[in-house]
Amino acid sequence: MFTVEEFFVIRDLHHQGLNISQISRKTGYHRNTVRKYLAAQTVPTSAPRRTRLSKLDPFKEYIQQRICEYSLSAARICREIQDMGFDGKCTIVKDYIRTIRPQAPVQAVLRYETKPGVQAQVDWGECGRIEEDGRVRKVYCFSMILGYSRMRYMVFTLSTDVSALIQCHLHAFDYFGGYTEEILYDNIKTVILKRALRASDHQWNPKFEDFFRYHGFVPRLCRPYCPQTKGKVENSIGYVKRDFLLGGTFSSLDDMNRQLLQWLNRVNATPHGTTNEIPFERLRQENLKPITAIPAYRLRREEYRKISREAYISYLGNRYSVPYRYAGREAVLELHDDQMTIRVGTEAICLHIVVPGHARVIREKKHFSGLLGEAMRCNSQSRAASRPLFTMAPPQVEHRPLSVYDTFADEVRS
Template sequence: MVEAEAVREMRALAGRGWGAKRIARELGLARNTVRRYLRGGPGAEVQERPAARRLDETARAEAVALFDGTAEGNAVVVADLLAARGVEASVRTVQRAVAGRRREQRAADLATVRFETAPGRQMQIEFGERKVSIAGERVTVHFLAAVLSYSRRGFVKAFLHERQGEWLDGIASAFRHFGGVPAEVLGDNTRCLVAARNRDAQTVTFHPAYLAFCRDWDVQPRACQPYRARTKGKTESGVKYVKRSAIAGRQCESFAHLEAHLADWQLAADQRVHGTTHERPAERFERDERQALRPLPARPLPTHARRLQRRVANDALIDIDTVRYSVPHRLVREHVEALVTATEVRVYHGQDLVAVHARSQEPHARVVDPAHFEGLWRRTPVENVVPLAQPLAALGRSLDDYAAVIGGAA
């Protein structure tokens, strides 16, 4: 709605012979707006909001009640329900009527009470991803960030994928890095960890493999509220910190170079003064939290094992996570099974173990055992090879014969 003073100015300028386009440019209005008010004549200066666009106190209270109840926060539904009750109001009118209530709900949703945990009580985990230049190639790197909730000491590990195996491997690596196990692990609602969630009943069904992992490590799994990342805000901040500080726009010569950089970076990060605790995480950890963590299991526990079916290519290689591993060349075009762990790749043909390789994390690398190609190339028989040291002797002459000829000619 344009003020009456602006309408009078429009009519005055139009009386001087100005066109609608020039008036619109002068007053900063749309050209069609100027035309509409000029068509209205003197009556356009007196503007009154139609009764249908106003809600009295009773109708406004009714709209707010519907907004909180049946409409579930939807102003369009409120307008329809009011119309059914004989109250005519546009959606925009309803939106203005419930604007105050909407702001109250928004503030209530955003308001957060900081929750602090006791030493050794909780570790928060989260996965993030970032494009990283590795050996001149842009590679999507996934990384797990773990933070001890009390001391804010952090851990980060890079992967080429984000699957259940990587989640479990990263959590176990965090336990080993901290030298102990907390009472509980607070994670995301990713399908790698959570099989199902009932929001009405507030229940969570964790993935059986994740539950078995937690039983092995004697730790209690927990999941944050859906769409409420602030329930694990310490690690959410940690993921952003890794992206912006640890990785940023750095270029790495190899994946191993990236891993070494992250290891050095997290040690340096533990020495910074934290903005919330105003202490260095490493000092806070050593003073209060190290002794509160439970000891690591006496025996090492497997965390990452997958069985994959592969067909051997013509070059006697199989592909696993962009890395190619060799197998004996006699198995070309045969089907094999690969058992992939965090550190090793074992290849079976039927019941026979045919290849064992150290797991590589380098994108598009080749891991080759030369023994797998023995017998593939033909060897020249030894009796047909002319010794390089005496090539002329094979022709029935020697250098002495040529020297005698040259000497006689001289």
Template sequence: MKKLEKIVLAHQLKRDGFNVSAIARKCGVSRNTVYTYLGRDFEAAVEWVETLRARKRKLDIYQEVILDWLREHPDLSASQISDWLEERCNFREIGESTVRTYVKELREKYHIPKVLNKRHFEALQELPRGKQMQVDFGELKVKTTDGKTIKIYVIAFVLSHSRYKYVEWQEKPFTTRDVLRCHENAFEFYGGITEEIVYDQDKLMTVSENGGDLIFTEEFQAYKQNRNFRVFLCRKADPESKGKIENVVKFVKYNFGKNRVFHQIETWNEQCLAWLERKGNYQVHNTIKKRPVEVFALEKPHLRKVSLPLSFESNLSYSITRMVHKDNVIKYKSNRYSVPLGTYQPNGENTVYIQVEGEKLFIKASPDGILLATHRLSTNKGKLIKNTHHSRDRSKGIAAYMDTIRTSFHEEEKIQVFLDELHQRYPRYIRDQLQILQKAVKHYKPFIQEALDTCLQKGLWSANDFYDVVKHFSKIQGLQEQVPEDELSGVDVPTELLKQKAALRDIDGYIKILGGV
């Protein structure tokens, strides 16, 4: 509602008998403003409004700049614009509330509505100084100087008492070693460490909650013991338990990072630290109503001192792990790299360690174990990079398999005809067919030639048919089928039980059970 309209409405409501408080509520202004409105008649009000329109304001010289920002980024907040004015225009002569009012008027005048993102917060119990630090990760898509869009990754730290923040960005997803290096940088930034650190259930640090007996990754467990801090691990789907850091990550992404042009990661981190100094740690916090930098000055003496920073800069680290998939490949940067056949074990430990040196990718079974594979890194995405010796020589294997079976028969020409037919009919299952043939040869060798003649004569072109025929001939000759020892799986079963047969129920019994006559 325009000022002149509000003044007219205030006078109308006063004539209708409304008191000042009721008029203030209906007009959406304070009672003091209502007194000002009622103190002016219509002509004086018109003159006063015109004066307001004509007056110059400090932000007018930046009006076009602010409009350009709003048109390019309609979701910009007034707080972010205030920071940009300070950073890019070196303008800090007015308060943030004045910027908020000015931006609101520009949005209304030039019809630039703000894109709103609904956010939910929950109040948490305040903790004593030096008690707790919270850590979390985030990622953000940004525009580069050449117009491309890339994804960058951030780790954020916040002291729960003072809300004092530390942030670090990088261009690739975080590894365990990256996380530990950033911890060391954060401890150096704060000048100490808290008693407890709160984490989400991240695979870089934790393996399992294990009913409260937390299981950490090997490298993080060693680091935790070295630095001697307690870990509080958030339960799944419970963001409220680390609400402070959740808000910090959003604040960093959308107040500092959003709509900012990316040049290089070093410059980006320098800009972020500068933003923390002037904004992230300087702006009055909405909950504690104090500046984090001032509260931190009181909290710092309560932090536990740490020894000299640990080094995590070596590029020869095997902290990056990958799972071996059932097709004996690992995934790395959107590509698949092969490992030798048999590396994957259905019920085994399928974790391998990878190391990147220049353009080479090395895969090991353990940090100090044997080398499983070496690959040249691919710059593409969605590719399968496979070493030739990681594949089975299928043609040689099948041929050797056939030779083994062929030598078991007296008439090799006949068995060759049968084998060729199997290969043609069952190209995908030829190995399975040969295994069935080999089983028949092993258990019923005296009858295999007779069974082969029958199959060729009757056109039975299946290893399963062959097995049934040879088994049939063995029964005719009175030879009981022998149960191979390797098929008993080591179970100690008395011989008498193996010879026993199940009792057969009379057909009348089944009819009675089923309710028949």
């Protein structure tokens, strides 16, 4: 809008002897504009604009009332006023409601910072699928982060059961060189079976309880529906997906973990965004409980199988032989690293090395020693004891008295 000051500047330049073109070049206004304001006797004023009526005007009071009573959506209110005769589009309804809706306050979050060596956080994340041993399987990422130093450890697995959880802990402890006084978890069944009001009344997963009591750390549980409690490790899961997995190329699960370890070493050697310090350097201040203070935890995994009539059990798509006399029995597989001990009751009946691949048959000749002879004896005994399907009856001969033959002979002679 043209101001009073600009009006008098143009007239003053004209009194100084400048023509319209010179004033236009000096002020930047068009020549017609300069000519218009030189001819005017008073400062021009713009006429007030006419206020355009909106189709929404008759309904604004109703909308304000509804918004004050309930936090209804714009689409809901639009439907209501359409029933009342509104024939406009919902866009103007949304724009108007945006100006009158009370702004919800942002809930502030208190960041919880831990002291050195006090707490670590653990989480699982699902990270797509890969083909392993001829099958498409889900890939999970285990993540542990130390609360003070922000040191990260991650590993990809194909399972989230309690044995995989414990094995991942052992790898993390080895990577960090120790473990914290307590570790924070979600409310997952591999950690806790039933949560109580008091921590002393929690019902822990028995295998995991044996693990944490052996090492002497305290498991802590997140407050339900409060993701901020475990925000550090949640951020790590998203970070590994964006910064490592996205666009990556891998040949196998082992290759994924090999590249992941290289990525972890680089990330842990880079200043953290929150602390602005290098996690590897802050790790020296953690004062972790050393893993060498106690003997290594022996992790045993158990699975249950029924031995087939052919004296084999199945594990991860491969078949392993057992002594033939246990055919049809229930067995327990005790797994430790790549070794598998097969037990029937309290007796360890055989030991196998778990082999990679799929649809392979691992057969030990000694497991079938004596089976052929026993089968032949059983067959012969079975034949001896078996009853024939049918019998052949001898021909029936009629027995007659001799007097009949005498009578027949007399008839022939006569």
